[in-house]
Amino acid sequence: MIANKMNGHTNVCVYVVPLTVLITMCLWTVHKAESRAINKTTEMLEAEIKKSKLLAKWQLQKEVDMKLDVEKLKPPDHLGGVKMEQDGHFNKDYQKEVFLGNHQNGVEQEVESKLQDIFMNADENKDDFLSPDEVERWIGQKIQEHLDEALSENNRIFKLLDPDHDGFITWNEYFKQFLVVHGHDSDRAEKHLADYDTIELEQSDKDELMRYKFRWSDADKAPVDNRLSANEFLAFRHPEHSAFMLNSMASDIMRAIDKDKSGNLTVFEFIALPDAEVLEPKDREMDRHWQMEREREFHAVIDANKDGIVSLEELKDYVNPRHPNHAKVEAINLIKMVDNDGDNRLSLAEVMENKELLLGSKMVDTGRSFHDEF
Missing domain, CATH: 1.20.5 (Single alpha-helices involved in coiled-coils or other helix-helix interfaces)
Incomplete structure (x- = not known):
């Protein structure tokens, strides 16, 4: 209006x-x-x-x-089911690992019961004896169990370190958790990643972290982006799951033992003692036993073509738990050790009579043989 x-x-x-x-x-x-x-x-x-x-x-x-604690975060020193440790020493528990598997711990009565269970399960044709083939297949199953166990544990740890579920763990994420499990506050650890000056690390921690960083870089495949996928993280923690990392492990052992840098190992290089003076008679006896054991393994197993030297390829085969020859050779060794009557098969009585050998010798433990320090 x-x-x-x-x-x-x-x-x-x-x-x-x-x-x-x-x-x-x-x-x-x-x-x-x-x-x-x-x-x-x-x-x-x-x-x-x-x-x-x-x-x-x-x-x-x-x-x-x-x-997560220190032991779960860091790559394992011991690799279950691998014949040689990462520092070039034999896995002293290898045969116990590949025969008993996860049944190796417990009081004597429990172990005896487990031995009976193992015998019954390994006796496929139920003739009350273990043939070389049955022992070989059983050992193959135990090796695979250790590989599966490592994979399961690695997946669980990966998920804990990847809270945003983007499928990757960066080095900084791993580094931060390394600091946290070593007792440093999470906020201070975060600040240290920015200035590298907030936390004063012990020299031993610095050395350990440096080894892990080299190993991280080896596992970080194309694209090289300083972060690891689940498979790369598995290779980082368990080199036995990666052909490349197994090759790297064999190369590291070769470099450490190959004194003349020929690219091959002689038996003298393989049994050489570390540079240290041994004074006690019992220590000298232990050294002689160590050398005899390595010499036997050198000729009987590692030197596959029997030419008197061990090549890098032969060493790679030896540290590879999936190599088909391992289960066969260990089955032969186990039967020789336990077969009292020489019929090339094992009875339950023979297994029980030699339970101390099975529980205490280097021939009976598979889980601890995949890992040792580089």
Whole structure:
């Protein structure tokens, strides 16, 4: 409505707004109010989601801190089911591992019961004897069990170290957790990643971390991005699962023992004692036994083509737990050790009579033989 004066009279003009316009204006006003309400609600929801994510991340980090310790975080020194340790020493428990598997611990009565169970399970044709083939297949199963166990443990640790579930662990994430499990506060560990000056590490921790970094770099395959996928992390912790890492392990052993740098190992290099003076007679006797054991293994197993030297390829085969020759050779060795009557098969009585050999010799333990320090 508009009012104006003309010739002393007031004229009033009334404009009629169409109903559709009024409805549109009302709807627009309502829509605007709803939009403001929705925006406010959205902002509140986003704030709550952000808060929830931060809380979840904090809870996951606390879970990681609680469940991981030094031993679980670092690559295992011992590799179960591998004949040679990563420092070039024999796995003294190898044969116990490949025969008893996960039944190697417990009191004597329990172990005897487990030995009987193992015998009954390995005796496939139920003739009350273990043939060389049956022992070979049993050993193959135990080796695979150790490989499967390592894979399962690695997957669990990977999930703990990958709280955002992006499928990768960066070196900084691993480094931070290394600091945390060594007793440093999580916030200080985070700050140390930025300035490398917040935490003063012990020299032993620095040396350990340096070894892990080299090993991390070996496992970090194309694309080389300083982060590891689940498979790469498995290779980092368990080289027995990676052909490349097994080759690297064999090469490291070769470099450490090959004194003349010929690229092959002679028996003299393989049985050479470390440079240290041994004074006690009992220590000298232990050294002689160590050398005799290595010499026997050199000629009987590692030197596959019997040419008197061990090549890098032969060494790679020896440290590879999946090599088909291992189960066969260990079955032969085990039967020779336990077969009292010389009939080339094992009875339950022979197994029980030689339980001390099975429980205590280097021939009976597979799990601890995959890992030793580089």
